[in-house]
Amino acid sequence: MSPMDVPVLVKDLKKWYGNFNAVKGINFHVNNSDCFGLLGVNGAGKTSTFQMLTGENDVSSGDAYIQGYSVRTNWREAGAMIGYCPQYDAIIKELSGEETLYMFARIRGIPESEIPTVVKAIIDSIGIGMYAKRQIKTYSGGNKRRLSLGIALVGLPDVLLLDEPTTGVDPKARRVIWDILSKVREFGSSLILTSHSMEECEALCTNLAIMVYGQFKCLGSPQHIKSKYGAGYTLLARLESPQWAKEVKREILRIFPGSVLKEEHVLQLNFELRRTEDQTWSSLFAQMEQIAERLHIVDYSLSQTTLEQVFLEFSREAGVLSKNESNPSFQNGTWTTKVAQENIY
Numbered sequence: 001m002s003p004m005d006v007p008v009l010v011k012d013l014k015k016w017y018g019n020f021n022a023v024k025g026i027n028f029h030v031n032n033s034d035c036f037g038l039l040g041v042n043g044a045g046k047t048s049t050f051q052m053l054t055g056e057n058d059v060s061s062g063d064a065y066i067q068g069y070s071v072r073t074n075w076r077e078a079g080a081m082i083g084y085c086p087q088y089d090a091i092i093k094e095l096s097g098e099e100t101l102y103m104f105a106r107i108r109g110i111p112e113s114e115i116p117t118v119v120k121a122i123i124d125s126i127g128i129g130m131y132a133k134r135q136i137k138t139y140s141g142g143n144k145r146r147l148s149l150g151i152a153l154v155g156l157p158d159v160l161l162l163d164e165p166t167t168g169v170d171p172k173a174r175r176v177i178w179d180i181l182s183k184v185r186e187f188g189s190s191l192i193l194t195s196h197s198m199e200e201c202e203a204l205c206t207n208l209a210i211m212v213y214g215q216f217k218c219l220g221s222p223q224h225i226k227s228k229y230g231a232g233y234t235l236l237a238r239l240e241s242p243q244w245a246k247e248v249k250r251e252i253l254r255i256f257p258g259s260v261l262k263e264e265h266v267l268q269l270n271f272e273l274r275r276t277e278d279q280t281w282s283s284l285f286a287q288m289e290q291i292a293e294r295l296h297i298v299d300y301s302l303s304q305t306t307l308e309q310v311f312l313e314f315s316r317e318a319g320v321l322s323k324n325e326s327n328p329s330f331q332n333g334t335w336t337t338k339v340a341q342e343n344i345y
């Protein structure tokens, strides 16, 4: 793929801080109107990746191209295509929200005559109308976050980089931000976001990668990742009395071979069911219906493994690896098969 083919192309991008390799050669691309999610535990290398894309941090090796411009050799041109909402609100607290947007509109080179309309449209869309003329130091954390997003939107850039755009934002405002981002995508902008909310990633991302210790461990659509790395299905069974637990466990393991009891509370059992080729939702429910009454299961639910469960599994594995850095498969840059053995059968 050539850098001119897509708005964002990242090729073998690496970041070293002294002897420490924070980003270990990642590759991805983002198409027009797509949203790419970068997920990872704290310290995985997401912000370092963003900072290399925005030119805030030098690239150690590899390269990234924004609308064909290299962030190493044409960083000014590449940067002009990017709107960036950083993780920590980079705003001058003595200015008002409106003044801030005017300032960024001028920096972006929007003609003076168009600025009032552009700024008003952004203020309306991010919903800070009431506070627009107040100093930012009086804003709540959520409103500062909305303003940071507004700044990134000035000039409707081709590529939007959003580092945890909804952290600290209340659920209603979060939906507003999701709506704005969906509209921005409809206009053709490409989005890259980091988030610790799996719900957010499922709502917004067309593709995502889970990053662990500076490397991508999986990449694909949320559905693809769930199907490939999810163990299958989650069964929650609530019992009439704890005395039935032993028998329920035995029976579940018998009718769903390979299933694993993940959690056990007084009256609730949580199983991960192994997925098989010929299984359908109706067959799963039919099997449960056959045993539910006899085993005094008061109610139960069956659901597909969530993205959060997949993420937690990778994170758990990351914890194991950090304690065992001599693990050869990790050093070779391949995801150890431990996850596969335990969860992908």
Ligand SMILES: Nc1ncnc2c1ncn2[C@@H]1O[C@H](COP(=O)(O)OP(=O)(O)OP(=O)(O)O)[C@@H](O)[C@H]1O
Binding pocket: 017, 020, 022, 040, 041, 042, 043, 044, 045, 046, 047, 048, 049, 087
């Ligand atoms: N300037 C720096 N000098 C040395 N090490 C750094 C520097 N910046 C980041 N690191 C280290 O690089 C690794 C990746 O950090 P980074 O901030 O990119 O992770 P992250 O995935 O964005 O984490 P978070 O979710 O907490 O924001 C961490 O181990 C961090 O301590």
